[in-house]
Amino acid sequence: MKTLRLSNFGLRGFVGESLTPSVALDYVSAFAAYIERGRVLLGRDPRASSPMLHAAAVAALMSAGCEIEDFGVCPTPILQFYAPRRAAAGAISISGAHHAVGWNTLMLVGPDGGPLDPAVGEQVLDGFHAGAFADCDARFIGMRREVRDYADSYFDTLAQLVDAEAIRAARYRIIADPAGGAGCAFLEPWARRFGVDLITVNGDPTPFPARDPEPRPRTARSIASLMRPLGAAAGFVFSSDMGRVSLVTEKGEPLSEEMTFALIADHILRHRPGPVVTNCCTTRAIDDLAARYGALLIKTPVGQAHVIAALRDEAAILGGEGSGSAALAAFSLGFDGFLVMTLVLESLAQSGATLSERARTLPRYAIVKRSVPCGPGEGYRAIERVRAKIERETSDRWDETDGLRVDDEDGWVHVRASRTEPRVRVISEAHDRGVAEERAERWIHWMEIDS
Amino acid sequence: MKEPLKVGVAGVRGVVGASMTPRVAASFAQAFGVFLGRGAVVVGRDTRPSGVMFERAVVAGLQSVGARPLMVGVAPTPSLLMAVPTAGARGGIAITASHNGAEWNAMKFIDRDGLFLSPARADELLDLYHQRDFPLVAEPDLQPERPMEGVVEKHLTRVLNYVDAAAIRRRRFRVAVDACNGAGAPWIEVFLRDGLGCETVVIHGEPTGIFEREPEPLPAHLTALGRAVVEHRCNIGFAQDPDADRLAIVDECGRPIGEDYTLVFAVAQVLSAHSLGPVVVNLTASRAVDEIARAAGCPCIRTRVGEIHVSAAMVHHGAVVGGEHNGGVIVPAIHPCRDSFTGMALVLERMAATEKRVSEMRAEIPGYHVAKIKIPMALSETVAALRRLRKRYVDRHPILLDGIFLDLGESWVHIRRSMTEPVLRITAEALTPEEAEALVERFRTEIMVGPQPNGNV
Numbered sequence: 001m002k003t004l005r006l007s008n009f010g011l012r013g014f015v016g017e018s019l020t021p022s023v024a025l026d027y028v029s030a031f032a033a034y035i036e037r038g039r040v041l042l043g044r045d046p047r048a049s050s051p052m053l054h055a056a057a058v059a060a061l062m063s064a065g066c067e068i069e070d071f072g073v074c075p076t077p078i079l080q081f082y083a084p085r086r087a088a089a090g091a092i093s094i095s096g097a098h099h100a101v102g103w104n105t106l107m108l109v110g111p112d113g114g115p116l117d118p119a120v121g122e123q124v125l126d127g128f129h130a131g132a133f134a135d136c137d138a139r140f141i142g143m144r145r146e147v148r149d150y151a152d153s154y155f156d157t158l159a160q161l162v163d164a165e166a167i168r169a170a171r172y173r174i175i176a177d178p179a180g181g182a183g184c185a186f187l188e189p190w191a192r193r194f195g196v197d198l199i200t201v202n203g204d205p206t207p208f209p210a211r212d213p214e215p216r217p218r219t220a221r222s223i224a225s226l227m228r229p230l231g232a233a234a235g236f237v238f239s240s241d242m243g244r245v246s247l248v249t250e251k252g253e254p255l256s257e258e259m260t261f262a263l264i265a266d267h268i269l270r271h272r273p274g275p276v277v278t279n280c281c282t283t284r285a286i287d288d289l290a291a292r293y294g295a296l297l298i299k300t301p302v303g304q305a306h307v308i309a310a311l312r313d314e315a316a317i318l319g320g321e322g323s324g325s326a327a328l329a330a331f332s333l334g335f336d337g338f339l340v341m342t343l344v345l346e347s348l349a350q351s352g353a354t355l356s357e358r359a360r361t362l363p364r365y366a367i368v369k370r371s372v373p374c375g376p377g378e379g380y381r382a383i384e385r386v387r388a389k390i391e392r393e394t395s396d397r398w399d400e401t402d403g404l405r406v407d408d409e410d411g412w413v414h415v416r417a418s419r420t421e422p423r424v425r426v427i428s429e430a431h432d433r434g435v436a437e438e439r440a441e442r443w444i445h446w447m448e449i450d451s
Numbered sequence: 452m453k454e455p456l457k458v459g460v461a462g463v464r465g466v467v468g469a470s471m472t473p474r475v476a477a478s479f480a481q482a483f484g485v486f487l488g489r490g491a492v493v494v495g496r497d498t499r500p501s502g503v504m505f506e507r508a509v510v511a512g513l514q515s516v517g518a519r520p521l522m523v524g525v526a527p528t529p530s531l532l533m534a535v536p537t538a539g540a541r542g543g544i545a546i547t548a549s550h551n552g553a554e555w556n557a558m559k560f561i562d563r564d565g566l567f568l569s570p571a572r573a574d575e576l577l578d579l580y581h582q583r584d585f586p587l588v589a590e591p592d593l594q595p596e597r598p599m600e601g602v603v604e605k606h607l608t609r610v611l612n613y614v615d616a617a618a619i620r621r622r623r624f625r626v627a628v629d630a631c632n633g634a635g636a637p638w639i640e641v642f643l644r645d646g647l648g649c650e651t652v653v654i655h656g657e658p659t660g661i662f663e664r665e666p667e668p669l670p671a672h673l674t675a676l677g678r679a680v681v682e683h684r685c686n687i688g689f690a691q692d693p694d695a696d697r698l699a700i701v702d703e704c705g706r707p708i709g710e711d712y713t714l715v716f717a718v719a720q721v722l723s724a725h726s727l728g729p730v731v732v733n734l735t736a737s738r739a740v741d742e743i744a745r746a747a748g749c750p751c752i753r754t755r756v757g758e759i760h761v762s763a764a765m766v767h768h769g770a771v772v773g774g775e776h777n778g779g780v781i782v783p784a785i786h787p788c789r790d791s792f793t794g795m796a797l798v799l800e801r802m803a804a805t806e807k808r809v810s811e812m813r814a815e816i817p818g819y820h821v822a823k824i825k826i827p828m829a830l831s832e833t834v835a836a837l838r839r840l841r842k843r844y845v846d847r848h849p850i851l852l853d854g855i856f857l858d859l860g861e862s863w864v865h866i867r868r869s870m871t872e873p874v875l876r877i878t879a880e881a882l883t884p885e886e887a888e889a890l891v892e893r894f895r896t897e898i899m900v901g902p903q904p905n906g907n908v
Contacts, residue, residue, distance in 0.1 A: 016589040021477045021511035029474070049590045052514040059473035059508035062501075102590045135468035138554045141501045208591065 030127035032064030038089025043074030045182035046205035075242035080334030098239035114333030115305035168195035180206030181240030215246035217254035261320035274317035282322035301402035366433035379417030382447035464557035473508035480512025482580035493543035495523035498660030519594035527695035529790035620648030635695030668699035670707035677705030697778035698794035702809035710778035721772035728771035755853035822887035833868035
């Protein structure tokens with residue numbers, strides 16, 4: 001049984017097992033009871049199960065008397081962008097995001113476009129468990145209105161945020177791979193707005209992701225081989241929801257997804273060294289960059305919800321994660337692949353450098369990510385066993401923001417239990433790949449997971 | 452619970468937001484999808500605003516168990532019944548509370564033959580619903596919803612092909628219609644004007660589902676239609692219910708003739724102009740039907756009240772016409788379901804054939820006047836009340852097919868519990884309206900207070 005992950009900010013599960021229309025109805029009903037007949041934006045990706053979950057969400061929202069603005073197939077960041085601008089009480093994005101076939105997520109968004117405030121999320125979760133719904137009688141059933149042609153205004157705002165003229169003048173050719181996801185129909189208008197010569201791979205919406213939807217160097221291979229032959233300046237590999245991006249250089253070199261946020265942080269902080277937020281297992285390059293520009297660095301548990309909460313509450317200017325995502329507080333409280341793509345091109349245009357040259361100026365580490373299957377609930381015990389093995393004298397270098405991380409001068413190792421699957425995730429970073437791998441293996445050995 | 456969820460042979464029905472919620476609808480759709488096995492399921496609805504919501508819940512429920520929803524949108528219930536065999540679908544769901552008020556909604560389940568589920572099949576569905584263990588399909592096996600076009604047009608074409616449309620057209624009738632803001636509204640003009648050459652005056656013709664009149668087509672609710680008939684000097688007035696399966700008639704003077712007599716006209720017309728054969732009606736239908744059938748030399752078979760009982764018996768007996776007392780006309784050659792469009796076409800055809808006014812046609816069936824009331828009563832109480840009556844009148848040879856039916860010579864009374872509401876229904880037919888009223892009142896008192904000293908019938 002693939003588990004259901006219910007949290008303050010969303011519902012994630014495996015279709016046909018844990019994620020059923022009944023669970024979706026109950027969860028959205030609990031959210032709608034909190035919204036109290038307000039306006040809710042609704043969007044989805046083209047995954048096969050998204051129309052079913054969309055139908056359940058519409059029914060639950062109508063029953064609670066909410067006013068639905070239906071954005072149809074819409075990237076999550078665009079929905080988040082519009083939540084405050086259309087005076088919505090909240091939004092729901094239905095997307096498989098970076099997950100494999102079978103998984104889907106209902107992500108709850110607050111009125112500011114960020115993930116739901118944790119206290120509000122707790123109230124929603126309480127309502128879900130108690131079955132405390134607010135079904136209206138027939139007179140107050142909510143209405144659904146389809147919203148179309150909203151992309152232009154979004155790209156207008158994005159164009160005002162950056163040096164659009166510089167990007168346009170550079171006349172870049174790029175390759176983008178939206179994985180057949182929610183972003184497909186929006187890439188062409190984006191390219192027109194910024195004068196970019198766009199080549200898409202996996203550019204038609206598909207009910208099943210056209211490739212592994214998690215942006216990683218290995219998923220970037222499809223476009224890596226095209227970069228040189230087509231003379232493209234940059235390659236962008238997106239998740240289905242357009243929240244995450246990994247980059248490919250003009251030479252066809254896939255960059256680690258950790259480099260995405262590092263490049264954005266370098267580009268933003270060099271002009272405006274404000275507070276920056278990232279999670280506790282993102283590359284140390286971010287620490288180095290924050291130090292280089294004298295910016296305050298805030299670390300949070302893993303996940304967009306935590307990073308955005310800190311971005312909002314600590315009045316930071318930039319937030320992002322090593323999974324290849326970034327948000328600019330001045331633009332929107334959502335991890336936004338279009339924003340990342342635009343900022344990368346702005347950075348290239350302003351510096352006059354190529355992407356591989358820009359990447360070389362960044363602090364670079366070897367990072368190793370491992371995912372170890374374990375029995376349900378065993379993950380937390382496995383982490384306990386690691387804790388017991390590590391020498392006591394290192395405890396002043398332990399970080400327990402989310403799981404366990406231990407730093408030394410050469411690098412760090414981080415372990416945490418996945419919230420969506422019975423797995424333990426281990427990340428190890430060092431200057432030398434061999435060292436990073438050796439440390440990751442040692443921690444996995446300490447976990448004593450039978451498999 | 453104050454507002455019960457009524458789950459039974461007729462489907463599942465409840466008050467929106469109280470007992471009838473998207474969660475109930477999705478679960479029932481899942482149970483129905485499992486019951487039918489994977490394949491296409493026709494989904495349609497009447498115009499109620501809550502129907503859009505239930506339609507979404509039904510789609511989610513059907514998809515989750517691997518069914519393929521065929522979406523008709525707003526359509527009369529008879530059109531949906533016909534669409535199921537036409538599409539080769541495994542079944543269908545009609546989202547409509549029929550004649551119930553706007554605060555209600557319901558789901559009715561259609562079998563692959565285009566009839567509502569039989570009582571035995573409905574029981575199986577209920578078992579599945581209560582077991583709640585729906586085998587869900589994995590994401591790659593989910594079936595997308597698809598639109599189904601032309602459903603109502605095909606239905607209306609069948610009706611127009613059945614009757615002598617040319618004869619009706621020649622008369623250029625002027626017809627007023629009260630569409631009750633329901634599922635018949637979008638097609639009423641197309642049918643009467645384009646199909647049957649009538650001049651039409653339509654009231655309550657916006658298909659908004661916000662009912663401008665009480666949705667049950669009872670005489671008391673048809674005053675606006677009566678005024679429209681008089682004002683526009685129409686030959687006849689027709690009143691539909693929200694899902695367009697029932698039909699009531701107003702005569703050329705604006706007087707409702709009583710929804711019980713729609714069926715009488717239709718039976719007379721089919722037997723005289725189309726074909727001879729068995730007639731099947733429910734117990735409460737006017738006895739004028741028996742007389743017409745007898746005169747034509749055709750057997751008249753009675754069933755319990757409820758469309759599925761009548762339809763199934765019609766198929767079984769090879770009936771040519773029949774229906775229900777409440778304005779539900781059934782012609783199996785078109786489809787064995789209640790259909791207001793069939794009713795309209797047959798009545799107009801009869802007017803054209805006989806060259807009589809509606810009031811004259813009504814006067815030809817003298818000595819039949821119906822009175823009816825309903826008494827709010829819990830289900831358990833109705834059972835006890837009916838048991839007492841059955842005992843008390845055992846020597847009068849009551850028919851016990853559905854509640855109790857007492858043949859009183861020149862009159863009759865039928866007392867039964869509703870399948871859709873917690874009420875006991877009393878219907879009586881007698882030589883004069885006054886006698887019918889008195890009979891109904893007599894039995895109401897008897898049920899509520901006890902046997903009356905001078906109350907022998």
